[in-house]
Amino acid sequence: MLAIDVQDLRKTFKVQKNRGGLKGAFLDLLSREYTEVAAVKDISFQIPRGEICGYIGENGAGKSTTIKMLTGILVPTSGHLKVNGYVPYKEREQFVKGIGVVFGQRSQLWWDIGVIESFHLLRKVYQVPEHDFKARLDELVERLGLQDLLSRPVRKLSLGQRMRCELVAALLHNPSILFLDEPTIGLDIVVKTEIRQFLKSLNEQFGTTILLTTHDLQDIEALCSRVIMLDDGNIIYDGSLDELKNRWSRGREVHFQFGSNHSLTRLMELTQGLPVEWTPENDLAAKVWIPLEINVSDVLGRIVGSTDITDIKIVETNTDDIVRQIYQSGSANERIEQEKASERLLHV
């Protein structure tokens, strides 16, 4: 069964144009001009129950807008949308009882009252039976280590403490789908790791479907079996993280540590004929970039016998670099154009 089913989903906003100068200001008073901006452009995807899916893209790519449509906050301009069996914006009050939402940049706890009071209020709002609530709260508090924080007012919590409380708040009513909008933003590495582990175990234990947006690709690597990448309102990639890496990484780097002084020209001679690039690091170290078409062993075979090597390290291009490449180069567009070209070929 599908947790999320999205078809041709679109959201456009009217943005007011401000004409420049004094004359422009007067004209604006008399008649406003608007431009339509499409934040999400006819996207489609399906997420089965129990999946953890990462939703990534540059700032302004339309991630948050999508999440806000999926959670019933925004009404889509067009398209079909079914989450947890509901059309979110139509049956909002019933629908939101089955989902949990955490916005990394906004608090859903009440600022002035104690954490535990916020939880009790949420219990009533979500109509969770007292007994279930107690069991669930105890477990969440135990797992996230919140025992000492419960009586404090929310405004006195650190960001890391608050974020763990936000997670509890989003999970008290035992939702089957959890939406996380930048849940690890601004957190230190310890808290980040804790939250990732917690989410992973939540998914394994309860089969909670999780959709998260993030700019930290380590979140994705640690959690997601699947990634959807968004650019300018369009989905440019939907698949596994490994495939993304395979498809977009152009090569890997091998770092050499030598026992005695080496000469770069000698190394270049050894690898003559192979499209590799050498970069010297210091007298005793150098690195070589090897494109994917070439086997690492071919390069190593030529070097190892002829030089005095003390250490070798093979470095795969990391996800950050790959994603940066995609964002920057718009190579996603290349891919789409390639696909279009191949479609054309097929039709001919």
Add this chain to the structure above:
Amino acid sequence: MNVSSMFSAYLDFIRIRFLTMLAYRVNYYSGIAIYTLNIGVYYFTWQAIYGGQGQLGGFTVAQMTTYVAVSWMARAFYFNNLDREIAADVRDGSIAIQFIRPYNYVVVKMMQGLGEGLFRFMLFMIPGMVIALLLFPIKLPTSGTSWAVFLVMLFLSFLINSQLNIITGLMAFFVENIDGMIRMKRAVVDLFSGLIIPISFLPLWLQSTMKVLPFQAITYLPSSVFTGRIQGTTTWNVLGIQLLWLVILLIPIVLLYRKARTRLFVQGG
């Protein structure tokens, strides 16, 4: 069971707002002084205007003194900033959080308004009234019925004023900046509710306009009943007018709220 549980959640919003206000109660001590000062200013102004005349606009000096004091103290109770709160939620985007919860945002706002009202009634209006009673020659009714009717009417004033605030606040979904509108609403309510000048002092054409507007149901009508200018069966008419406005004002709220949902555009990502 579901209904009662939701009701208890709504009650909690009243309780929590009340406790929050209580935590900041010191801010309201100065409020009591300001309201007392306002009563004083209007008291002396009206004294000067009457200048020995027995009756003006259907009010005797004594009635006017009581009217001014009761009206200002009623305002101490029914006044709230629901319009500003809604506008702020829309402007800073925290409205998003309100829409992921299984409750009605407008009802929650109304409950918070009630929590604030409860606080204002107990820690602002009543002490203020006691101080005003000591300072000015105010004559309050002695019959229990008058008090009971007045309290019911005061509660209806509160509801109608809050409805107007909610309507103003919901406009934030449609226009970019509603500060001007909020200020205008406040001035209109203070003037046309009869707080600053009783409606009977206005020119006739304006008086008849006021009859078809909701503002007089906030101050003028209940205060007139309490000062004894409106008596007998006419009292029930006043109550009827208040109830009528309470129902009529629900219509724009429902329509605006529905339309607002499709207009929403969450600022700041």
